[in-house]
Amino acid sequence: MAEKIRNDINGWLVVDKPLNMGSTQVVGVLKRLLSPKKIGHAGTLDPLASGVLPIAFGKATRTIECVMNGLKTYEFCIRFGATTSTDDLEGEIIEKTQNIPSVEQVQSVLQTFVGDIEQMPPAYSALKVNGKRAYDLARKGLNVELKPRKIHIESLRFVEQKENGDMLFEVVCGKGTYVRSLGRDIAVATGSLGHLSYLRRTSCGIFSIKDSFSLEKIKEMCYKKCLTEQLIPLETTLSDILELALEEKEAKALCFGQSLKNRWDLKENVRYKVVFLNKLVAFVVVEGELVRPTKVFQQLNEKEN
Numbered sequence: 001m002a003e004k005i006r007n008d009i010n011g012w013l014v015v016d017k018p019l020n021m022g023s024t025q026v027v028g029v030l031k032r033l034l035s036p037k038k039i040g041h042a043g044t045l046d047p048l049a050s051g052v053l054p055i056a057f058g059k060a061t062r063t064i065e066c067v068m069n070g071l072k073t074y075e076f077c078i079r080f081g082a083t084t085s086t087d088d089l090e091g092e093i094i095e096k097t098q099n100i101p102s103v104e105q106v107q108s109v110l111q112t113f114v115g116d117i118e119q120m121p122p123a124y125s126a127l128k129v130n131g132k133r134a135y136d137l138a139r140k141g142l143n144v145e146l147k148p149r150k151i152h153i154e155s156l157r158f159v160e161q162k163e164n165g166d167m168l169f170e171v172v173c174g175k176g177t178y179v180r181s182l183g184r185d186i187a188v189a190t191g192s193l194g195h196l197s198y199l200r201r202t203s204c205g206i207f208s209i210k211d212s213f214s215l216e217k218i219k220e221m222c223y224k225k226c227l228t229e230q231l232i233p234l235e236t237t238l239s240d241i242l243e244l245a246l247e248e249k250e251a252k253a254l255c256f257g258q259s260l261k262n263r264w265d266l267k268e269n270v271r272y273k274v275v276f277l278n279k280l281v282a283f284v285v286v287e288g289e290l291v292r293p294t295k296v297f298q299q300l301n302e303k304e305n
Contacts, residue, residue, distance in 0.1 A: 010058035011231030016212040017045050018303055023305040026053055029215060033222045042067040043204050046180075051201035052209050059280075059297050060234035067237055069175055070205030071154055077166040077198035078183045079146040080190075081133050087122045087180035088196040108171075109189040110156050113182065118148040130228055151177045166197050206237060232298075233302035235280050240271045244284070251276035255298070259290040266291060 017026055023044045030206065031039060040061040042054040051074075056064050080100045084090035152174035159168040180196050187194025204207045213221070213230070221227040250260055255275055266286045267271060271294070274281045283295040 004029050005035065006178045008035060008058060009036045009228060009231070010060055011047045011056075011228075012060050012207070012237065013055045013057070013218070013231055014207045014212040015053045015226075016209065016214050016222050017050055017054055018046065019050050020047050022047050024217070027055065030218070033219065034227070038063055043072065043201070043286065046088070046199070047199060048088055048196075049199040051084060052207055053201075053269075054204055054207045056234075057231065060298050061239070062295060063234050066241070067207070070208055071172055071174060071203075072169065072201060072205070073172050073200070073203040074179050075159070075168065075170055075200045075202060076179050076183055076196055077162065077168050078187055078194045079166050079197040080187055080192050080194045082195065083184060083187075083193040083196045087178075087184045087196075089200070090114060091195070095193055097193045099192045100165070101187075101192050103158065103167070104187065105190050106167060107158050109186065112189065113156050113186065116150060116152050117176065118187070119151045119181050120148050121178050122184075125172065149176055151175075153177065153182075156182075167196075169260040204240065207232075218240055237279070238273050241271060243284075244274050246270045246274055246276055246281070248276060252281045254284065254291075255296050256291040256298070257293060259287075259292045261273055262286055262289050262291050264291075269280065 013030070015026055015030075017023065020145065026043055027039055030036070034057075036057045038056075038058050038061045040056050042056065042064045045053055054067055056067075068246050074146055079089075081098070082093045082096045084093055100201065111194070154174070156171045156173040157169065159170055161167050169183075169186075171177075171179065173179075173182075179199055183194055183196045206240050211232070218227060244264065244266070246254075251274060253260060266284075268286045272284050272291075274293075280297050281294045282297060283292050286292075
């Protein structure tokens, strides 16, 4: 059987992930639709979460870490009065309380969660415990012992109370934050119990929900063969990284893994992006007096002269 032809696609596509579908399932759909040579996603969303899921194609897959390290924005609802095994609607109720906080009580504790804090991840998470996923152990009824992790909450605000009593919030947070755990901890801080009844990511790094497409729209664009026109260039995700423009000889040296003398007085512990003729060539860092390539995006050859 002949090997399936893979398309050389490069760039980002922002998917508005629907409910009841995992992030890897979304990738699977796009694989079947586009047959890309390389594909990956930035920032996993649970099946019960919707919203911004950035998908990288080709060379853009090498910049996934840049997106994942950026801030993310979520809308979420807390349903007070009970805690569940998964800290959301998917799990079983394991404890109840009649103590339901007022809006004022909830607002009074929010600032304690802003800044650099420690957070206990949920038992049903993808974190590994002795080489196994925590959610696999939890589903087998085994005790999952996780350690608190340091996270960053940029901002947290109360939005409104819904007719059913659920409270809606917006959080801007850093990498590694579990919003399910945040909702659980807010409830506990008010002397109550709670779990998430709604979760939607509205931004991930530079990508916003306004940039996104539903899977139905993506399928339609594939049928019309106009989807690649909607791809966001990989350079777009790197706008906040300092740029170093080089001549061809120096850019080629980096492409072959060679280091350059730091004649630009670049700072240590800072990542720079190297460009040649406005095209991304590599990421570099300073080590001592040398500029060393850490990731190369393309080889410069005679055809590009």
